[in-house]
Amino acid sequence: MRILVAMSGGVDSSVVAGLLAEQGHEVVGATLQLYDHGAAAKKKGACCAGQDIHDARDVADRLGIPHYVLDREQVFRREVIGDFADTYARGETPIPCIRCNQTVKFRDLVALARDLGCEALATGHYARRVEGADGAELHRAADPARDQSYFLAATTREQLGFARFPLGGYPDKAAVRAVAARLGLAVADKPDSQDICFVPEGRYDSLVAKLRPDAVAPGEVVHADGRVLGSHAGIARYTVGQGRGLGNASWDGDERLYVAGVDAGRRRVVLAPRGALESAEATLGEVNWLVDPPDAPRRCTVKLRAREVPRDAVVAWDADAGLARVTLDVPGIVAPGQACVMYDEDRVLGGGFLRVAGTVDRARAAA
Incomplete structure (x- = not known):
């Protein structure tokens, strides 16, 4: 050839x-x-x-x-x-x-x-x-x-x-x-x-600052229950699941906090205990299927991050909306913008980009 x-x-x-x-x-x-x-x-x-x-x-x-x-x-x-x-x-x-x-x-x-x-x-x-x-x-x-x-x-x-x-x-x-x-x-x-x-x-925030200065504008760091915990120097420095680089906001009493969400509109970084970040549901956009899209919910495994072990899930394809709805057997941390890839054993079924963050469990966050 x-x-x-x-x-x-x-x-x-x-x-x-x-x-x-x-x-x-x-x-x-x-x-x-x-x-x-x-x-x-x-x-x-x-x-x-x-x-x-x-x-x-x-x-x-x-x-x-x-x-x-x-x-x-x-x-x-x-x-x-x-x-x-x-x-x-x-x-x-x-x-x-x-x-x-x-x-x-x-x-x-x-x-x-x-x-x-x-x-x-x-x-x-x-x-x-x-x-x-x-x-x-x-x-x-x-x-x-x-x-x-x-x-x-x-x-x-x-x-x-x-x-x-x-x-x-x-x-x-x-x-x-x-x-x-x-x-x-x-x-x-x-x-x-x-x-x-x-x-x-590795200074990605410097690159983002040149292209999107609004992404490194200061804002508030808040707890999921609404309390203001401090300030930050730009939402581009934070991602869902992050536990480092949070300064004095890293702890709420004796409980460690993590980034639960980033509110770009209000320039807020939302923190919560790790357990409150986990969600059993996710939505995928820009879905690319390497098999015929399923016409009924399909059991498979998915990876929410490149280096994690595939986790059991059920995927339902909404052809009208062009979205895939993922229900995880065991809740995980869903980071919008990252990819979710679907597998049948070793075979890739398809993948898409996470569009909806896991909803913070406010009751658990405030407990």
Whole structure:
């Protein structure tokens, strides 16, 4: 096959390119330039800019494959970085890796692959694409510690049919690095990407302040029962479930408090005891189904965060409203803006973005 490989400059995508070339495929490498070269060159563990582009080109040269660099800075700034800041300004918690996969990576790279006459797009994601009776299915990776199926839940069925994930069956990252060493790739020992790639030194609030100054305007910190506990320096610094960085408002007597909600309209951060944050219900918008939407409530498991263990739930699809209603067997913390991904064992059924925060149990909060 002629295959386009998304090469970020890291070990994973480099191994994918090497393996496919070794198998006899006609491999074409493509790297997205997503943000400023200069800023990225100073940040270790970044991707898609600076030194990483040079690393990707060096790997392509080593493998003897053509390599293209695509400037997608403006699109990335608008659809990923802009969405990141807007989400915080709404009092929600963004998940930029999903937005990036959903837009510049799969949408734009699939289009490029087709323009180049490629039959598939391969990436270094840790997930498995399985051919099922009704077409391609997305499954969790063999290594649960590195599984990235959660971040691919917004991939459309058409994109999934075109995609390949050669690393999904590998037992761990050490095995992938061993392949890189065998292939003689200079990136074999390169560190993994860390944190959010476009946020220098992890200071996301500084980035949000530049794009949405209203999100770092001061306001009140209040208890769920209405008491004013103090003040804050911007809602962008808080997310549902957060227990750190609350200063003197961290405790109510001898009880620890957590962020239960962010009221962007009134610039209020609402705190409550942890147990009062938990909700058994959630609503999902922008739902992407990788199966036919269920016409009746369906039992499955869901992940409300990337690194949590899937929890039992029932999902009901409201086609008229375009929303999925999730009922959890065991209540959990629902953070608006984050993704909720639905699974049937290892298979991804679909996913969406959490739209409604868990209702704070005011009786428990005041107890």
